[in-house]
Amino acid sequence: MRAIRAASTTLLGAAALALAAPAAVSVAADGVPAPKAGGRPAKASSAFLISPAVVAPGGRITLSAPGCASTATASSGIFDTVTIAPGSSATATVDLDAKRGAVYTVSFNCTGGVQGSVDLTITGGATATATALSTVLVPPRGVQGGLGGSTSSADAWTMAGGGAMVLVAVGGVAYVIRRKAAAGRRH
Known part of the structure; x- marks a missing residue:
């Protein structure tokens, strides 16, 4: 017993x-531990900020210069030069031809002479924001039978x-x- x-x-x-x-x-599928919920953090130096830290070609980034008391500019080879007003932020769109997996330097210059740079990593596919013109409504097609995600790659x-x-x-x-x-x- x-x-x-x-x-x-x-x-x-x-x-x-x-x-x-x-x-x-x-x-994750590539063997790297999956990131925590909440997305990727912003990259920052002591006076400059880029958010998100990792972006796909064609994606949008937010640039700010909290360490500048005056107007600042941000420039890089992968987007047009952006002017940042004191105490605010600006957005820039990364060029579609930015090399995937590359790290680009974004240079910041304050009118008062403060300068610095922050790295920006390019990865993944192009991002797109849905708009009223790009949204396509698909009529309902009923339940799609099949495996429904019940299978995945089985490792050893x-x-x-x-x-x-x-x-x-x-x-x-x-x-x-x-x-x-x-x-x-x-x-």
């Missing part, structure tokens, strides 16, 4: 571990975990059947 309790406890513990493991580690650890669970279940069933058969012969 103790063996059955121990086997069921072990089986339940293994199942709980297998179910909790995917929630404990969140990994997932396959090993699933195989181990199947082996434990088969072993448990075989053990219980054998014990019942042995108990039936004694009476």
